[in-house]
Amino acid sequence: MELVRAIGAWPAGERDAAMARVGALGLTPSLVDQAGALRPGGTEAVLEVVNAQYGGILADSASVLVVCRQWVRRADGTVVGGGTTVDVRLRRARPKWTVTALHPARPGPPSATPSTAAKRVLATGPRIELPPAADADVRSGAVHDSVLEALLELAEKHRMAVSVLRSGHPLNVFGTDRPSDHPRGRAVDVWRIDGRPVVDPATPRHLVESFMRAAAAAGSYNVGGPVRLSGGAPGQFFSDDTHRDHVHMGFRT
Incomplete structure (x- = not known):
């Protein structure tokens, strides 16, 4: 998360100092070149990490999906909100794990003819919280209606915070050569249910079950x-x- 903040947030006039900030963390400065949407144009930016979850973890390697919102001040003084999800790849090293690659989300352009299910999901407000990359996935039309209709059904009884839908997730199930359902628009991950993070030990087990x-x-x-x-x-x-x-949650169609 420190790496994502070092690249995606900068004080006025210091956007081009990202490599120095990354180097100060003991990481390879050239990671900045892989930042994609995390480095939009602008004179100043602030970044909020919404959530970080595993995209996969093995004994010596891992994927951590860092979900963030970002606000960028343009040269004319206007502030534009956005954000992305970054698949951060790590390998075990001493004295601590180190970052080897960044894979920012790349949602498609908005669809001119979104489905009814997509429109309804986008209109649910706090019942289905969508971070920027997931919101863009729904607008792109690349998420299957089976996923969207399930979210709408679940939203009748729960408030939920989505971490990732399609973009920003590893292409394969981590550590295998099996394609993940996420990049095909057939899966969704939820990190918070009724205001309770799934990972929090205080979250009631019966709620998650x-x-x-x-x-x-x-x-x-x-x-x-x-x-x-x-x-x-x-x-x-x-x-x-x-x-x-x-x-x-994965879906066949």
């Missing part, structure tokens, strides 16, 4: 989270280290 079962009832064939549930179709529920901090 009931949400996971509701996700399965809404059509998800592949529900992952911090607890392994019984029942459902074979293999419908799963839990592993990657999903300790969010609930994953």
